[in-house]
Amino acid sequence: TRSTRPQRLLKAVQKNATRGDPQSVISAIDHFCRHSEWAMNIGDEKGTILDSVVNELNPEKVLELGTYCGYSTVRIARLLPPGARLITLEFNGDYAAIARQVITWAGLEDRVQLVEGASEDWIPRMKEHFGIETFDLVFLDHWKDRYLPDTKLMEDCGLLRKGTVLLADNVICPGVPDYLQYVRNSLSYKSCYFKSHLEYTKAEDGLEKSVFLG
Numbered sequence: 001t002r003s004t005r006p007q008r009l010l011k012a013v014q015k016n017a018t019r020g021d022p023q024s025v026i027s028a029i030d031h032f033c034r035h036s037e038w039a040m041n042i043g044d045e046k047g048t049i050l051d052s053v054v055n056e057l058n059p060e061k062v063l064e065l066g067t068y069c070g071y072s073t074v075r076i077a078r079l080l081p082p083g084a085r086l087i088t089l090e091f092n093g094d095y096a097a098i099a100r101q102v103i104t105w106a107g108l109e110d111r112v113q114l115v116e117g118a119s120e121d122w123i124p125r126m127k128e129h130f131g132i133e134t135f136d137l138v139f140l141d142h143w144k145d146r147y148l149p150d151t152k153l154m155e156d157c158g159l160l161r162k163g164t165v166l167l168a169d170n171v172i173c174p175g176v177p178d179y180l181q182y183v184r185n186s187l188s189y190k191s192c193y194f195k196s197h198l199e200y201t202k203a204e205d206g207l208e209k210s211v212f213l214g
């Protein structure tokens with residue numbers, strides 16, 4: 001049967017990127033998505049904004065919601081010091097299988113823990129299962145109707161501390177209006193918008209950076 005787009009994306013990585021070289025994996029995926037098939041990775045333009053937030057924060061503990069093929073996982077993990085940890089949640093088993101291979105190709109498997117399952121099931125288990133008290137950075141890039149309920153769940157589970165940064169993709173396209181309204185109007189967050197474009201297109205999109213004030 002016909003291969004899937006994530007499978008074709010992985011083939012492009014294995015063909016065009018160098019094992020152990022995260023930048024070549026990022027470039028191979030961006031080239032594939034620009035010249036062969038669009039895919040819902042954060043992409044290079046918004047990815048540069050993600051890089052600057054990670055570099056500014058120097059986080060030890062990062063949570064990513066929505067792995068997909070592992071593009072943003074590689075972007076974040078390549079900037080982390082070896083002792084730091086990135087936990088990434090993926091709901092779809094097929095995406096997870098591809099992402100594991102992309103992350104390993106980049107040579108970053110020792111900093112990344114990919115967990116398969118629903119965010120609402122795993123967020124309450126971060127403490128007892130991973131020994132994580134609070135996160136320094138959370139990157140939200142999963143189902144858009146999950147951003148707000150999962151943010152409230154992370155608050156209730158005590159996973160956010162004064163200064164934790166939430167960085168949300170796609171706040172314009174596909175859009176997360178309920179989440180935006182919440183973080184922009186809540187006294188518990190200091191929020192700002194980074195205008196950009198939907199990956200590999202001219203459509204507007206952007207990232208919302210929200211600092212939890214405790």
Ligand SMILES: O=C(NCCc1nnc(-c2ccc3[nH]cnc3c2)[nH]1)c1cc(-c2ccc(F)cc2)cc(O)c1O
Pocket residue numbers: 040041042065066067068089090091092095117118119120141142143144146169170173174198199
């Ligand atoms: O749907 C998206 N991303 C979500 C994938 C995912 N990968 N994993 C999950 C997960 C992970 C744990 C979960 N726990 C519970 N639900 C879960 C869902 N969700 C998405 C869509 C677009 C897009 C824009 C314009 C279009 F015309 C079509 C599409 C662009 C983007 O940048 C996206 O990120």
Ligand SMILES: [Mg+2]
Pocket residue numbers: 040041042141169170
């Ligand atoms: Mg996205």
